[in-house]
Amino acid sequence: MDVAALRALTPAVIGVLVHRGADFASAEDAVQEASVQAATTWAEGAPADPKGWLVTVAWRKFLDAHRAEKARRDREDRFAAQPEPDTVVGVDDTLQLFFLCAHPSLGPAAAVALTLRAVGGLSTRQIAEAYLVPEKTMAQRISRAKRTVRDVRFDAPGDVRTVRRVLYLVFNEGYTGDVDLAAEAIRLTRQLATLSNDEETAGLLALMLLHHARRSARTGTDGQLIPLAEQDRSRWDTTLIAEGVRILQAALARDRLGEFQAQAAIAALHADATRVEETDWVQIVEWYDELLALTDSAVVRLNRAVAIGEADGPVAGLAALAEVDPAVPRHTAAAAYLHERAGDLLVAAELYAEAAEKASSIPERHHLTMQAARIRAT
Known part of the structure; x- marks a missing residue:
């Protein structure tokens, strides 16, 4: 039995039950029960019309669950005489x-x-x-x-x-x-x-594909976090990257820019660089400018400051970071990175240690702690 195919039928079957008169909550419960039954009944093979089978079983389960209520009995009488549809679009x-x-x-x-x-x-x-x-x-x-x-x-x-x-x-x-x-x-x-x-949903899909393409390279064998600059790019999924770029280009061609399209454009520029040194930081900053105009987000300001640090040097990055609220998540970690790039190693080590204490996950905390220890050992 194809579990994924079974799950894909769920919304359509719920829709059929709702149009027949079931309330959403009861329809959803009935379809879930029918799916559980299908997992057993279809063990040796799915029926010729899986969707029709699910509609029939789910509708019966809905009627069974509500037969004791007069209002539901009236609804049952009204719809029971209707023939099963040939298709359930x-x-x-x-x-x-x-x-x-x-x-x-x-x-x-x-x-x-x-x-x-x-x-x-x-x-x-x-x-x-x-x-x-x-x-x-x-x-x-x-x-x-x-x-x-x-x-x-x-x-x-x-x-x-x-x-x-x-x-x-x-x-x-x-x-x-x-x-x-x-x-x-x-x-x-x-x-x-x-x-x-719509182009913005396409932009979201492109963003997901471009991020997902780097998934296997994000963590080491022991679960440690590997930042983008240190990832083994040969492990990136080039098929997903190509699909994401193709979807993004089609969305951008419609000339109705949204925040997910802008985020996807930044991800595409990272994916386009076969080595970290080839990253087009100038264009990334430009896309962050577009994204900031769309969202006025403090997180975007933070990421833009780091990108400026790469494009124009760490001093410029620190100046941009000074305009960002220090309470924004990962602000301290960004400051540590930019201070290290600027050669302020003592300050960077202290900031990495402080950022580790604020980290929201164990892998991130471990990574930042190791960064502080690395600098202190130099």
């Missing part, structure tokens, strides 16, 4: 399901969980393991999310920008448990790009 329904799961009334964590469950077709257990929380906690989070959007019209206009933000959050979680969330985010973003056909 789900393109528009899938896009609406994206919108529903990323509804503005939901917080980021709830939107991510609901998207992975309803659109991605992942089980509650898989999502819980991916986010390192108990399955019961994740089940409660998903149930609350479904209650929140229970009365939202399934065909109401949605905001693709919010969907992109949710998918970007999923991508940044990377890999935990038995689910590769980065790969799942790429799969869902491909789907969204096809459905929405």
